Amino acid sequence: MRLERRAAMATLLAGRDDNLLVIPGLGSTAWDVAAAGDNDRNFYLWGAMGGAAMIGLGLALAQPRRRVAVITGDGEMLMGLGSLATIGITQPGNLAVIVFDNGVYGETGMQPSHTQSAVDLVSVGRACGIRTCLDVRDENGLAGLAQRLKTLDETLFARVPIAAEEPPRVLPLRDGVALKERFRAAIGIKP
């Protein structure tokens, strides 16, 4: 079963509190997070492909009392697969890496990604030593993941299977310096 991406993102982020910090990966997941409602505690990536999970790790280590959700696509995750190994040996208690997996590179014309035929990202996460790796299978599983995000106290990896569709783009702020400054201000960091 494949979920509809905008509805899935809305479920994950519904009723989010100020202690949830979100790093949406380059591409469709950034538009999905923007569509779910802009928030100063989102740091949207318009580039840095393969870097989302590591940005999340640096943030999680710096902010141990807040929860960090990296929400990215399968193509973006594949480009930074080694970062799962790095997260596996680091295991902060406040980091979730969630991959919206549609098996295609949606932004470039729906070419197949490695997950479509051979690569199982949940197994990769597990093999990298991340103890909680969830393969979300349906709406119930998604609701369970949303609940875990609210009380996150471990390193978590999750794959959310989504349909290969292209809903209208919702484009967030694109000025990197402004995104950085508003994020830091929102969590109370002095300039």
Added chain:
Amino acid sequence: MSAHVPDWPDRLFELLKRSDVRQVAYVPDAGHARLIERIRDDDEIRDVALTTEEEGVALAAGAWLGGNRAALLMQSSGVGNCINMFSLARICRFPLLMFITMRGEWEEFNPWQVPMGSIVDPVLELCEAEIYRVGEPEEVVGTAERAIQQAFGNERIAAVILSQQLIGKKVWTK
């Protein structure tokens, strides 16, 4: 390598502590071995071993978003691995403090180190990094202090290049 153990890695470690650097990322490297050891033994600085250097560029950005200062240690070959990820630091003006040990420039036994080692400076310049080159042990701390100011004070990329002469040549046969 000379018989006496150089103390600049220890002084560099103390400088990072004084400068409130809280995350240090690295790909294991012989030239940085002593500094890495000090960092791993320290309770305040979080050490993060990477699979590739570009992960550290992203980690440092995340650290700054969360109010932490980070540093990235690598060998010259790692600079090439980082080029696209440097865009993150450039477009968002994230501080990026790097300590780069040189290979392929002096008494290098392995010719495969030369192609990347020989283009480190121009690559960093193209990526808008400020370069701070160190050749003598007594220059390390003072130069690093200036790089730290450039990185965190001005939110820029600062690369401290530790020359191969400073590091000493790799011993291939015992």
